[in-house]
Amino acid sequence: MVGLEWDAARLPRLRRVGVVGTGLIGTSIGLALSARGVEVLLRDVDEAQVALAEKMGAGRPWAGERVDHAVVATPLPSVAVQVRALARSGLADTISDAGSVKVRPLVEGVQLGCDLTTWCPAHPIAGRERHGAVSARADLFAERVWAVCPVPHTGSAAVHATVALAFACGATPVRTTPQRHDAAMASVSHVPQIVASALAGALVGLPERDVPFVGQGFRDTTRLADSDAELWSGIIEGNRGPIAERVRSLGAQLTALADVLDTGSGDEVTAAVSRLMRGGQAGRALLPRKPGAPAQSWGWVGVVLDDRPGQLAALVGFISQWQINIEDVGPFEHSLDAPAGIVELAVDPTAADELVDRLTLNGWTAYRRS
CATH class of the missing domain: 3.40.50.720 (NAD(P)-binding Rossmann-like Domain)
Structure with missing residues (x-):
């Protein structure tokens, strides 16, 4: 787009x-x-x-x-x-x-x-x-x-x-274009709906005594499963070609992983899972943070902030002096009973290491997110 x-x-x-x-x-x-x-x-x-x-x-x-x-x-x-x-x-x-x-x-x-x-x-x-x-x-x-x-x-x-x-x-x-729209939506909307519904549906076969073990990750991953079935039946039927292509591709990837899990050595399993995870991380990094912006991989820098007024403003003030543009600010990870929290900043990847070094020299605790 x-x-x-x-x-x-x-x-x-x-x-x-x-x-x-x-x-x-x-x-x-x-x-x-x-x-x-x-x-x-x-x-x-x-x-x-x-x-x-x-x-x-x-x-x-x-x-x-x-x-x-x-x-x-x-x-x-x-x-x-x-x-x-x-x-x-x-x-x-x-x-x-x-x-x-x-x-x-x-x-x-x-x-x-x-x-x-x-x-x-x-x-x-x-x-x-x-x-x-x-x-x-x-x-x-x-x-x-x-x-x-x-x-x-x-x-x-x-x-x-x-x-x-x-x-x-x-x-x-x-x-x-209409064609590019439908191909994109198959990947970023329609197949995710199918996967969420299939994953949530698998819970039906789980023994009742095991249901309490469901964690927040499962809830987040299956949130779309609550969508209206009649509405989505029409959507998926209307875009069946691009969706079928994406489902086959995803199915082949999962089947290949299952084969490795069945017969592969420990090293082969580790390598296959690592490839899968790294691919997912690379994909997540491409998600645009601004509406309509082209996909771009940012460098993410985490900074520890003390739980007291003015810390975020002071941090932004320091960075502005170095002519490094903050493209986005991630959620502030902070427990209510903790004395500090972590904020993550998106910057040009070529400037991420420099930002970490400068912040560290100025007394901040900073790291580059992998």
């Missing part, structure tokens, strides 16, 4: 937006826009969801008024149908959607005769395990990426309106 710098002067001001679908995403869009003073009109086949979203402050029922832009936030199988209905109604000049799969709805849209010039496929990359309007939040998209996936037929007005929508919801719009 490649981020673009959008010319704010070319973006339209959205005064009235229509939202089709009042589940988690649609209602959260309504809440975010309403907080910015945008008039939001809501539509859903489930009138109870519309009523709930309205009571939450996400907007009011859509009674046929014309809007500046409409966004379709319905389950994947109905996206193309809703886009066509909106375009033919003439209620919105431009339309976007919020689906987590992009190629399938586009193919269906072409088959249905949708006007591709007015539709900009998009995907706000945010969510929760809980679903429905009751789980919506106005800040769901804050500092999150909003994938903008136009095709050659997409008109500039539709692209600009979609970007304006993302900004209005507090997100960072990032442009990519």
Whole structure:
């Protein structure tokens, strides 16, 4: 994915937006826009969801008024149908959607005769395990990426309106193609959901007396298993090709490890596990810390801070004198009854060792995280 710098002067001001679908995403869009003073009109086949979203402050029922832009936030199988209905109604000049799969709805849209010039496929990359309007939040998209996936037929007005929508919801719009989006989401979203569900499902076969041994690591790893099964069935079916490829690749990696565990020597097992762990650490290091930023491996420096006011400010002050840019600050690891804690700072990898040396010379306890 490649981020673009959008010319704010070319973006339209959205005064009235229509939202089709009042589940988690649609209602959260309504809440975010309403907080910015945008008039939001809501539509859903489930009138109870519309009523709930309205009571939450996400907007009011859509009674046929014309809007500046409409966004379709319905389950994947109905996206193309809703886009066509909106375009033919003439209620919105431009339309976007919020689906987590992009190629399938586009193919269906072409088959249905949708006007591709007015539709900009998009995907706000945010969510929760809980679903429905009751789980919506106005800040769901804050500092999150909003994938903008136009095709050659997409008109500039539709692209600009979609970007304006993302900004209005507090997100960072990032442009990519539908194909690249789906391939990426298979790796970073869809397969992780499958793995979490499979791993949590294995707990069902565990003897009841062993369940209390479940630790926080298992809970963290399986958090996604609480996601809505019907919703995810549609998503996975809609992106089956890229997902199948990733699942086979992951399965081959795990099978190879199982073979080594079965028949390998102690040294071979150690080497295989080390390769797996190092690969995971390398992958984690590539995770962007800022929304829309390209993947980059930072050097992480840990610093021990005394539990007293002003320590973090003093640390940042020291580093600023050395012209070393702090790219990100990790969570402050600190036990309530401990006299000190650890903060980790992300810097250019070439500057990490220098930073450790300078901090040590100035009386700080610092180390480079491996």
